[in-house]
Amino acid sequence: MKTNLMKKKSNVTQTQIAKALNISVVTVSKALRNYPDISFETTQRVQKLADELGYTPDLIARALSSKRSNIIGVVVPEIDHSFFAAVMEGIYAVAKENNFQIILTVSQEDDQREVENLQTLLAMRVDGILVSVSQKTTDYSIFHLIEKKKIPLVFFDRTIPDKRFSQVVVDDRLGAYHAVEYAISQGYHRIAHLTGPLNISIASERYLGYREALEKNKIEVKEEWIIQCGFSEDNGYRGFKKLVDNNKSDLPEVIFAVNDPVAIGIYDAAEELNLDIPQDIGVIGFSNNRISKYLSPPLTTVMQPAHDIGRNAVQLLIQEIQNPMKYTPRQIIVQTQLVVRESCLKKLA
Template sequence: MTRNDKTTIQDIAKRLNTTAATVSRALNDHPRISKATKEAVKKMAFELNYQPNNIASALRSGKSKLIGVIVPTANRAFFSTVVRGIEEVAIQHNYRVIISQSYDDPKKEEETIDALFSARVDGIIASTGKKTLVFDHYRKVIEKGIPLILFDRGNPELKVSQVLIDDYQGAYQAVKHLIEQGCKRIAHFTSVNKISIYKDRLRGYTDALRDAGIDIQEELIIESDLQLEDGRICMEQLLALKQRPDAVFSSSDYGAMGAMQVLKENEINIPEEVALVGFSNEPFTSYTDPPLSSVDQTSISMGRITAKAFFDQLNADKSDFTPQKTILSPQLIIRGSSQKK
């Protein structure tokens, strides 16, 4: 056998002078195979660098023990922590996850789903991209009878289980806090208004202002991609107004961080002159100067609950399964960027 040849079950069986069926059962920990045989088979498999053919195994058993997880980007603490929560539960069920990034690109999202089909995953867990406006590729998942669970960025059009944060309540709490600090001219950084989480955060912002008797001013609501550079541009736009805001509630910590940089460069005191609150409670928010107030999304719990929703569906009677929607409560973490002395 050359180094490029792939070891098969038959190769192991030949070395041990036994049958391929016995080797297969031993590798799958079959109760009728003796402990000594299992140990001998596993030792030989290791020596021959045997790699199981997961696709062939999936065809035989009907299960690959794989879950496809699609996130917009893996380098955000929120998404990586959600994935950690998913993995914790998956491992308990002897499942592994395949993590893919869409980069908020609908085409990449579609290609990823096709690749996960090819890998014969038992289900897909996804947070939809900001730019995804047509959901036919997700409908394909449903039509194939593969469990599909959405988290964070849900979609009311898709009749699937979803695990979301109460974005409306998180935004309402943030703006209410700013109002309680004496702020009256509060700006808002939002993003694509067709994405439900940003619509809900905008609604929480406007309702909090209305309930406090404060007029909503369109010039203070700015849409962007909510990256750090966007936060800088948005803050510069606000400072160019005849009357600048006395607070900013950003739908992203990165947008709030960009605003903080511009305020400091212009020697504008935070929070006395302009208070700031972000959204997501990214790890860096504790280390900014001043530390950034933010809405925590309970990401680890979201991951665990999302994985549980997947296994609930996987083990349910398909004819009797009803998708479940879980709404988690956010928590406002108040720090120096908004807490006035």
């Protein structure tokens, strides 16, 4: 039997592997997924033969037969931002510990692509879905459809205002508040903000934290110094240029950026405009991208523990997958930490 299988490697099934090794199909299935109740020796034999034969699992067939695919779908808005890469590291680690596979899709900040990604994951019969929404997302009907289908769904970082779903977020408002209060403690009072789309939770919460810090310290909130842009480096570049063009005779002293990519865009525009950071303009970011400490000057920013966000999000999802009847939606709020570097030094007298 094994000889015949070796001659034809295409469409090899678990049944054929089981017959070749004289064990049950159930044992083969568990060995391929590293179940602890299968001995190490048997697992090695099964996986060795599966590799030799080029066996690939039929995930949809598995889902149909067992009502469980052991697959988790993930939708993120982009992968250029190292924050999402770090989140995914946390997701992958916990998924592996619990014998789940991950299918990652990227919306590229497009709400229609996001819907298409979610529809694809539903067609693949994933056990649950993790989502961080795109900056264009305003229609939540696809998420309500997923809920009706009783597919567990957890949001992380960028969420929707619906308490029926579990969420893992950082305290964006408090993180922004601390960032702006730090600038004030350094002697700055003319503080602008490049925010993201305010329909997105992280942008609106950071915007509110910015305003609260100014108001608490009795500093005027100048609406002309609040520029709504996006979350990318190009958005930061264009947003800062717009701020300068609109306020040539009344420039702020410090810019609080909605995230580090936007802050990097400010660096690029400032260099082009011959503005020195921090002597001419201070900059504070949010997220502590891996590149931020290598900028010139290194960027003062708000650290959000991305790896922990990923771990917490997938843990919540697995709990809901495994105990759907006993599960109650939860919100986990992870704390931030201000990382002081050289882009917002104490103002010279």
